[in-house]
Amino acid sequence: MAASTVLTGAALAQALLRPRSVALVGVSDDLAKPAARPLQFLRRSGFAGAVYPINPKRDAVQGEQAWPDLAALPEVPEHAFVMTATEHVVGTVRECARLGVKVVTVLAGGFSEAGPEGQAREEELRRLSRETGVRVLGPSSLGVVHPSTGLILTANAAFAEPDLPRGKVFVASHSGSMIGALLSRGKARGVGFAGLVSVGGEADLSLGEIGLATLDDPEIDSYVLFLESLRHGAQLQQFAREAARRGKPVIAYKLGRSEAAAEMAVTHTGALAGEDDVADAFFRGLGIARVDNLEALLEAPALARRIPLDVSHGHRAPRVGVVTTTGGGAAMVVDQLGVRDVMVQPPSEETLARLARDGLPCTPGRVLDVTLAGANYETMKKVLAILLQAPEFDLVLAVVGSSARFQPQLAVKPILESADSRPGARPLAAMLVPDAPQALAELTAAGVPCFRSPEPCADAIAAVLRRRQPGPAATAQAQRAGAGAFVSEAQAYELLQRLEIAHAPAVTMPLAQAPRELPFDFPVVAKVCSAQIPHKTEVGGVVLGIADSSQLGEAFATLRRNLAERAPGVACDEVLVQPMRKGLMEALVGYRVDAEAGPVVMLAAGGIWAEVAQDRALRLAPVTMETAREMVSEVKAFRSLAGLRGRPRGDLEALAQAVCSLSQLAVRPQLGIAEAEVNPLMVLPQGQGVLAVDALVLRS
Template sequence: MTPDNDKRLAQALLHPASVALYGASDDVDKMGGRPVQFLKRTGFAGRIYPINPRRDEIQGLKAWPSLQSLPEVPDQVFVLTPTETVIPAVRECAALGVKVVTILASGFSESGAEGAAREGELRRIAKETGIRILGPSSLGVVNPRTGLVLTANAAFAEPDLPPGKVFVASHSGSMIGALVSRGKARGVGFAGLVSVGSEVDLNVGEICAATLDDPAIEGYLLFLESLRHGPELRAFARAAHARGKPVIAYKLGRSAAAAEMATTHTGAIAGEDDIAEAFLKDMGVARVGVLEALLETFPLARRIPLESAPKRVGVVTTTGGGAAMAVEQLGIRGVVVEPPSADTLKRLEQAGLPCTPGRVLDMTLAGTKYETMKATLDILLTAPEFDLVLAVVGSSARFQPQLAVKPIVECAGGPKPLAAMLVPDAPEALAALTAAGVPCFRTPEACGDAIAAVLARRRPGPEPVLPAPGPARTLSEAEAYGVLHELGVPHAPVALRCFGEAPAPLPFAYPVVAKVCSAEIPHKTEVGGVLLNIGSDEELAAALATLRRNLDERAPKAACDEVLVQPMQKGLSEVLVGYRVDPDAGPIVMLAAGGIWAEVAKDRSIRLAPVTVETAREMVAEVNALKPLTGLRGKARGDLEALARTVSALSQLALKPELGIAEAEVNPLLVLPEGQGVVAVDALVFQWTPA
């Protein structure tokens, strides 16, 4: 959208001058009655128009028989009536020039063919008229700053909603109410909450992007049931990063089975949620897996700019057991706690501060004093070995927060980020820390989750440049090698031989492998199309005859006139390098353990494409099967640098729209000894053709 469109959308959605409640009820216990009750209770300054042709008055407000009877065109209409009435209501809104219509009802694409047709009609109305549609299955919109509680969510009966600095967009309508109630208990308010629903028109990314210029909004919380409308979400995340506004997401689906996509191993191994994980991290979004962390991560993400995300965490505590829980939760998420250096321990000793050295600086009960904790934090926050300091406070936090919590509050503006975890239930201390802007956690799980999520964020890379997708065709292996050559990906030398031709000398020595070469046979082993260890001209001639018989028996309809011949090669390890354009996340690149274990082990690393060689090195380090090639326990070292260059090279397909590649997979890619490079010995490529 353009900046002007963003402003118009934000105004109509979050700052409407007038709202109409289509199907409003006088009964506050009904879904249609709640929005009227909430808007009146919160003192919404705009004009409220209940629409109900059977009543003259709704909850003390004049009721109107229809939208046409209103004295003005409302900025936003909340349709509260049943599913079968929705499309006529939306058409009526569009004809009047309403800017935004929100649909409460369900019963659309999730309910079968008839519902999908209704949803298609809504999409058509939006496209043809320009009206923006929120939902279906949206519980509404809330802006605590203006008293706009335009929602049917019963949780908003909660009085005195505190305004805050973060904006919430949620696929789940009930979740906005849950966050408000949980947030109020923690002293956390919101700058706005939107129940996005089914995203027939307006989606999470588009809604959030429209609010980016609002100075009262400093960050975003997203509750995602799936990754949809990836381009809009990508554009929003980039823009939020450019403005320094952190984004935290809780996404469902970690346990979902891997989705089968196209016909490559890349699609089978990279499950939908794995791609979503890479997408969120690579877009600079902190993805949490603990609900409490969704509320608690923002202060930490705001304190740590994405470009300088710390990696080294130091822990100081007054309770060894409490600190051990925090360290464990960090450890299982891959965050290693750094011990204090000898110089830091010496500074503490010279200051007469009690501590037990180790991975965690345990001050024991002797540290439960204001002067002791304050002096210790002053030293740790200037220690060069720490990028982030976590203070874990024990029982004193509940009834004597002035001892160990007060110094944390006073050190909040120190030279390095400082966070706190309180072991007891200490709401007053948590409120004081929250008010001071100190990232603070009530449980070790949320603490570990939030810190790990913030540290896992990655700065967004280059924006891919892709051709318009169309039907995809499979390239033959010989054509696939042409694409690899264009990218600078090394592959084994090849010679093509035709069935029925007289044998010709090969340009390389025996032994060789012979493979059928046809765009119609992407998986050659399934039709007996690969023969290994061919040692002479005579054996090659016999192999060609065998391949021809196999094709006649197992793939008689496949067009295949050629056989591809390559020298037999062996490496220290086999890997899979894959590229594909995901319909939501966009281009991804994957490095995985190769060979027959590729789909079984699912030992892989995924990033959005393109990636630099430096990022590709990180991917290499994440694949467990490659660790022996680092020289582990005397094993031969593999050419992992050449592997990283190859991963980066394949990922550049995201910047080469002229090649029109939808998917490309090298499996296996042989990793040779250090200094000898890598070599592709099989490739499968799908190319878009003009629609």
């Protein structure tokens, strides 16, 4: 098979999920071994395609004819599941490629995670795929499951479960064990699946490419992703953008939430934008709802299907109206929503008046409590009708108490009847406080978003309501590790001028000579100016508060002395002199190209507070002005510049414009910038703009 015939799109999805023939290479006759499971599962599920057990040591496996090798088969299988020992995998995949097998799933581990020898094996798999066109799933893949065709091609023991639930949710997971966990949890909740794929090590096929290949499948209406990292971020981006365009929501759970920052960062932006912060920005910028709770991973798709991705709340928090038959249960949800910055919106005076006119027994407040006396079908139905027409809510959540378990006709039935899935209808969700599996099953079957505990309920609501349409795609690419070079601060200012970001006036002078007359007034600051010294303060390369010409000459001498002591042999011929400037507050605006997520832009409190306060907002670049304003509103330090308690207002609009302008590096790859940072960027009084007084730029 030539590389020009590499399977993609629908053809890839067919061979991966709906193959007409499957070879089980290394299948075991010992029913206790994982390598015996795929044959058992395929026979039990009634898979209609041809199945070819391959075992060179046996003529029969599990009572069926076995073949000694792939070449002995009566036809070339479309999909081969390779369950051999690690040392035999590459040879088997090479044989698959020679014969023309379209997709090979590799169960074995011992590749990139196993040191240099394993890395070499994985690179050989990658080379085989690239040069021959054979598509490889894995290594360390537990397999592929497609319930509607009976393809249970997996060694995961969880798929011994009878009557696998069928539905329209597609699961792709880095972890093989998680497809089994999600299957069993889904079955318990009445959630069915269109497919489940364990992507493993992604030597060839990535999670993003598999998602992209299945997007046109009418049997799939939403995606659930379990990620260990953002490997193959470009393909994941492409998938997410296309999923958003087709209106198929994507829900993600990613491991690795921690405060650990990047170890090899060269700017504050790199140090502050740790892996998980970048992941958050990645998901947010692509319309993916990231949840923190495993239960929410299964519950969120139904909610996401009811809420269009293009719903925008501007800078405000999303607003949820809560109606309840149990004050305590509602209080738990309100608390969990609050810690996620989701506003529980009290009914407006107009809404309360409508309720009163209809004689509905409600206790008004942040939560509308229909009380025990009002927990009946007619009351709940009428209350829901009014709340779902109220403009103050983005979502209505009904929290139902004990009646959900034993008398669902009182409060659950009106929820079922009131939920409207038509475009533009106000979404309605439910949380059932007692253990009420029958009511949950009925709600799930009807497509009504429903939850059984407050934490995943709030997690899913917050994640789904914060989704946004993907912004413009970046064109800048990550540089090779170790590549790139800094420019001097004077050259960095030239870049800012091209981006129309204002900076303080500056002149450069020879360090070895006496300073000449300045074009601006004292006091000034003098800084060493060299591409070899990106962090000037570390070598004593900054002198502040210079009051006159005499002190400026002394400052030059101080800089020469400090360089000789702290940076001997480092090239530095110039000094940059600027007038001292002071704003209402310092900001940091940074840009960098992440190796997996692509270009990102960050806004934080500037100066020393950048690292101390960890008060920041991060997005995929480029950003629009609307998104830049949203970032400004997220950084707590800047709230004092909004006229808080009579304090002077800062030019936050100019700050947002600076964020937007710097982020445009993402679509100007011809400038060759890997990282750029302005710190500090002085925020001046309202109407006076912002002013860069230091900048650091790394060219790719």
